[in-house]
Amino acid sequence: MLPHDPLPRILYIDLSRRRFWVAERPDLFEDGLGGAGVAIRLLEEECPPGADPLGPENPVILAVGPLVGLFPMASKTVAMFQSPHTGNLGESHAGGRSAVAIRMAGYGAIILRGASPTPVYVVVEDDSVYFRDASALWGLRSSATVGRVIRERERGAGVRTIMRIGRAGERGVTYACVVTETYRHFGRLGLGAVFGSKKLKALVVSGRRALPVADRRAYREAYDAIFQAATDSPLMQKYHELGTAMNVLPLDAIGALPTRNLRSGRFEGAEAISGENLARNYLGRRVACAHCPVACIHLAALRIPYPNDPYFYKTVMVGYDHEPIYAVGSMLGIADVAGMLQVLDEVEAVGLDVMSAGVVLAWATEAMERGLISLKETDGLTLTWGDWETYIRAVGRIVDPPNDFYQALGRGVEHAASLYGGADFALAFGGNEMPGYHTGPACHLTYLTGARHSHLDSAGYSLDQRAAAKGEALTPEGVAETLLEEERWRQVLASLVVCFFARGVYTPEIVQRALAVAGILRSADDLARIGAETLTRKHAFKTREGFDPAQLRIPRRILETPSPLGRLEENFLRQAIVRFFMGTEANGQ
């Protein structure tokens, strides 16, 4: 690392005492690079065993990495915390301006400790930290308003991040998210509820630092190589044109688009909610994360008439991606695009993780059909596939629960099914609700074995699709090994911190070259070792907190609904799980 690089500086913010200080920790960044590699080490230091996820002892770690602020698509912040949703490792990544802003303010990581007695928002401007009263912002109907108010009051326009929560986070819904720059999220595993438990309404960070490089010429050359590769790549072009919503139609075509609580892998409304249709009829703007030329963020412009006022309209801009479309589109049987976008807008306003919210509502709809719950539980709402207006009301009730049932829904589908039954069709893995792929065994193995139970941990969906395309047969051992290798390499990317969409650009050679510009010399073997060790540490943390792979629940529904690779076998999945976790223990040191 170069002498004047601010990366090893860690900003500690104690919300209980309203104090802050900076510590230099080059050791952590030497060993873990940054991002996930540093965050897990800080979590080990900061999080006591068995910490109450909503207690003041639960820390929030926000970490960036050496390539942020130097190279394009190094645009992500890694958040780590104890998850109120799973009661175990919480890890969530977000872009927007979050990573660049933290790095430009002069930090490699920010740690939030303790809890404020009253609502507060915190502003970090370079070396200063301000604690501002947020009692007037508490309870605001929409997370967008929170952003607007803070935007107008604080400095740093253009180079700041405004991370904020909605009412779901205030109320402790365990899958509440943190919204940043209006359209990006620390979505999964409940960081929003942790902010809420700390009475932290928002965190604003801004700065405009210079970063040193080892060699100016090498810097420009490496930059140009990466920039070229990114802007020339056909995949990046697609991310720009249609965004991740490009996946909807191909997944539907092979029967892998989870529909109506995964009773089917095909949705008759797929065309309507496809990226193509949205781009043709609704796309209003494309937006990028800071320092990313790809601009994959797609905003739909939705014109909504006021029911009783002729010629009176409002236009809302709603962000969309494959996962939100799956979660509140096909999963809820909503083919009315305008309706789907309004559900998304509501979920955004209250600040819920849209993926969990959609799966929770899908489970509730099926539970109602099967008579496990009645109008008494749903507070008079008849949940019906496709009825988006009723789903919007149900979202409101999850945030302001009128009864025990909605209280239970606010803790996720695993918990709700433990009280009301219907576990066979409660689509959660390791306690986290299902992502939008039913491509074969590998995608589900990613959900089951991934350290965050996220489809992005090891991307089994792409392994399934490759196997289908080549007509190859998957074996439990083969899948386990491929996923393990992928998840380890992704720890490296998540430590730099590079967007996973840029993984094709950031090959091990390019990563070494870019790191050398930052004065960090690592061999390919070093990188592999760092990736493996980071994953091992995450698993050690999870084991400490009670995670046991043998206890992983496999929802029956994924075995019943055929995938493009045929019906899934529980035995296959169990064998692969065993093999995967043998691997994390054996080779991770």
Add this chain to the structure above:
Amino acid sequence: MAKRLSVIDVDRCVGCQSCMFACARRLGEGGLAGACIGVRSAGGIRRGFVVVVCRACPDPPCARVCPTDALLLRPPGGVRLRADLCIGCGNCAEACPFGAVFWDRAQNKPQICVYCGYCARYCPYEVLALEDLTPPPSIRGRDGEAAGGGVRKEAPHAPP
């Protein structure tokens, strides 16, 4: 021929900051401290972006308010900083209605676009372009057409 940086179509801007990082990299640095171009949202990202950069005014207000004449006029428009004369008072930054006079905090001096066009080479969406600055604009203050405020520009200063 004198050049200036022009914001051709701000509606194509995605807010990626590639231009800002390029401007800093022109000096061989990472980060954003050196950037003489700024991109921010137009009151929330849903409304799009504003690109702030020096528009090379023919009669620049920044130069007029400089007590030491450290900002030299560059005909037919724009300024050059004579750092040795600058006392870091900040008048120029206040005088620019676009906020296009950025501040070098390390030196406590203004940093203003030098019309090199390096940033435009990295704009993936053709928002920016370097253009010739002749003949001189005949009407002073037709700001509505031009770059700084991020207003869409219909080819001002077109060659004859």
